[in-house]
Amino acid sequence: MLRPGSLLSTPRAVAGLALLSLWSTVATGSREGVHCRPLSSRFEMLQEMCVCQPCHLCEFSMTEGKCALIPTPGMDLSDGSDVQIDQPELDPTRWFLTGEELTMSRGGVPRDDLSVFTSGNEVTGFVASNEYFHAIYDDLEATGPEHRIFLTGWSVDKIPFKPHAELDPLGEVTNFGRVFGDAIARGANFHALVWSNLLETDQNVQMRDYLHGLPASGAGGKAHFIFDDRLAATTNAHHQKSVVIERQHDLVAYVGGVDLTSDRWDTIDHDQDALRTQTGIRRVYNGWVDAHVRLVGPATKDVAANFLARWNSNTKPSTDLLDDYLNFENPESTDLPAGTCGIDPDADARHAGSHNVQIARTFSCEYKNYEFAPRGETSIFQARIKAIRNAKNYIYIEDQYFVLVPKLLEELLAALPRLQRIIVVVPRPDSSATLGGYEKFMFDNVEPIQKLYPNKFQFYTTKKSRSVYVHSKLVIIDDVYLSVGSANWNRRSMTSDSEISANIVDDEHVVAPEGITVNKLARDYRIRKFMEKTSRDYATLDALTFLEAADLLDVAAQEEHTLIEPMELDERFYFAAFDSETLREFSDADDLCVETL
Numbered sequence: 093m094l095r096p097g098s099l100l101s102t103p104r105a106v107a108g109l110a111l112l113s114l115w116s117t118v119a120t121g122s123r124e125g126v127h128c129r130p131l132s133s134r135f136e137m138l139q140e141m142c143v144c145q146p147c148h149l150c151e152f153s154m155t156e157g158k159c160a161l162i163p164t165p166g167m168d169l170s171d172g173s174d175v176q177i178d179q180p181e182l183d184p185t186r187w188f189l190t191g192e193e194l195t196m197s198r199g200g201v202p203r204d205d206l207s208v209f210t211s212g213n214e215v216t217g218f219v220a221s222n223e224y225f226h227a228i229y230d231d232l233e234a235t236g237p238e239h240r241i242f243l244t245g246w247s248v249d250k251i252p253f254k255p256h257a258e259l260d261p262l263g264e265v266t267n268f269g270r271v272f273g274d275a276i277a278r279g280a281n282f283h284a285l286v287w288s289n290l291l292e293t294d295q296n297v298q299m300r301d302y303l304h305g306l307p308a309s310g311a312g313g314k315a316h317f318i319f320d321d322r323l324a325a326t327t328n329a330h331h332q333k334s335v336v337i338e339r340q341h342d343l344v345a346y347v348g349g350v351d352l353t354s355d356r357w358d359t360i361d362h363d364q365d366a367l368r369t370q371t372g373i374r375r376v377y378n379g380w381v382d383a384h385v386r387l388v389g390p391a392t393k394d395v396a397a398n399f400l401a402r403w404n405s406n407t408k409p410s411t412d413l414l415d416d417y418l419n420f421e422n423p424e425s426t427d428l429p430a431g432t433c434g435i436d437p438d439a440d441a442r443h444a445g446s447h448n449v450q451i452a453r454t455f456s457c458e459y460k461n462y463e464f465a466p467r468g469e470t471s472i473f474q475a476r477i478k479a480i481r482n483a484k485n486y487i488y489i490e491d492q493y494f495v496l497v498p499k500l501l502e503e504l505l506a507a508l509p510r511l512q513r514i515i516v517v518v519p520r521p522d523s524s525a526t527l528g529g530y531e532k533f534m535f536d537n538v539e540p541i542q543k544l545y546p547n548k549f550q551f552y553t554t555k556k557s558r559s560v561y562v563h564s565k566l567v568i569i570d571d572v573y574l575s576v577g578s579a580n581w582n583r584r585s586m587t588s589d590s591e592i593s594a595n596i597v598d599d600e601h602v603v604a605p606e607g608i609t610v611n612k613l614a615r616d617y618r619i620r621k622f623m624e625k626t627s628r629d630y631a632t633l634d635a636l637t638f639l640e641a642a643d644l645l646d647v648a649a650q651e652e653h654t655l656i657e658p659m660e661l662d663e664r665f666y667f668a669a670f671d672s673e674t675l676r677e678f679s680d681a682d683d684l685c686v687e688t689l
Contacts, residue, residue, distance in 0.1 A: 199467025279311030348384025
């Protein structure tokens with residue numbers, strides 16, 4: 093039985109194959125990125141109207157006598173092993189947006205309150221969320237009188253930052269309320285901008301009420317917890333995830349994908365199910381994959397400036413009757429001075445790190461009351477386009493969505509001929525992804541890549557038995573460029589939800605096994621992420637070339653004890669329901685008002 097509509101099911105099969113062979117390149121490697129195999133039964137073949145799966149990529153080849161890829165015009169069967177490794181670009185100015193490009197991303201409005209980019213930073217990368225929780229706990233414990241804490245968040249909850257079977261077995265000693273409450277008691281002022289989140293209303297209101305209900309601090313500390321609904325549409329979200337801690341002339345900032353809320357705390361080995369359940373961390377999943385960074389140095393001022401611009405806006409948040417009904421009403425608040433923001437004349441000398449950092453953001457151009465971004469900002473989107481164009485060897489993407497953003501797909505397809513691999517790790521689609529159309533939107537993004545470059549594209553998810561969720565918003569390119577933030581690979585994060593990311597290029601270089609020079613931070617981050625996926629140790633992965641390490645992901649995906657397995661998307665009948673742009677706009681809004689690079 094042949095797949096209906098395929099060239100092999102017509103009398104012109106031989107002529108068609110001859111023609112298609114001119115359109116496709118000959119495979120030059122042994123990796124097969126798509127596993128073509130027969131469907132399990134005749135009933136399933138009739139039901140799916142095809143013989144081989146995945147049906148949109150594979151058919152039965154009479155010439156080969158087995159299931160094989162459907163020939164596609166322009167198909168390149170290289171697995172990247174024939175692509176010569178190239179010396180990547182090391183100059184940060186070639187990776188980052190210029191001042192003019194930043195202005196373009198803001199509809200012609202200069203970004204005067206943030207730097208174009210900063211140098212001399214010290215960046216610590218967290219590849220597992222417990223590393224972030226432990227670091228921020230230690231920084232918060234060091235706060236005292238007149239110190240300030242600025243938080244932007246999608247959601248918060250009463251979860252422990254340092255759960256421990258003996259020291260904090262119930263999650264009461266180091267939880268959100270206790271940690272920030274103790275800082276306030278010592279005299280620190282806590283300022284939070286948290287989205288008016290209808291999805292997780294109760295826990296956010298409880299944390300707000302707890303902090304506002306604390307007894308007055310004799311040291312002068314106070315909580316100022318504000319719900320923020322200043323968005324273009326009710327389907328938009330304030331999605332930024334940042335914390336800034338100002339201790340006199342020192343400033344530290346955190347940026348990434350981790351919310352200070354339930355389910356998030358986990359280790360790189362994802363082996364703490366009992367502790368996560370016992371301490372109240374677990375809500376839905378047995379584990380959590382994410383990415384975050386800690387910044388010290390001049391980039392922290394940019395993260396603080398982002399918070400202060402939102403806090404000091406002339407338009408006050410959550411002021412209508414609906415907010416009162418939903419218990420999102422806010423107390424009176426006053427503008428916050430910039431203060432020293434941690435940058436004193438000697439700060440650069442104290443924190444003369446090796447990391448260059450560009451803070452990129454998203455604000456919707458459809459919302460008209462951002463004085464700091466009156467025509468919106470899409471610098472995350474524009475920066476991602478520029479970074480993809482710079483890629484010479486590989487792109488690693490770990491993302492909660494990885495759905496169709498047409499311009500980003502166009503750039504990936506343009507880059508693939510010169511790359512060895514593109515590797516993508518995503519969560520397993522659940523019911524919410526189905527109902528929101530995100531599984532269909534992911535399919536729309538992945539299908540063109542797999543049809544044209546099936547063997548250069550590595551696509552993984554976590555094993556169903558592990559129940560570990562991928563929440564990262566991470567891009568690594570060529571072991572040089574590291575992008576960590578709150579922005580997902582979807583239209584809303586690129587154009588409409590508020591987002592913040594740190595794009596990082598290191599000045600400290602190392603020589604990779606291939607003999608090329610790369611950056612220490614990005615390579616270290618990529619190796620530790622590969623440790624998480626393959627269960628191999630650092631020394632093993634450090635000794636491998638990138639391509640050898642990438643091939644090891646395939647091996648790990650077939651092993652029972654590891655985290656990942658191959659991700660396979662099938663074209664489903666219900667996808668047709670989400671062809672409507674109206675429905676897509678509801679799930680994944682596109683507020684792009686400016687030209688892209």
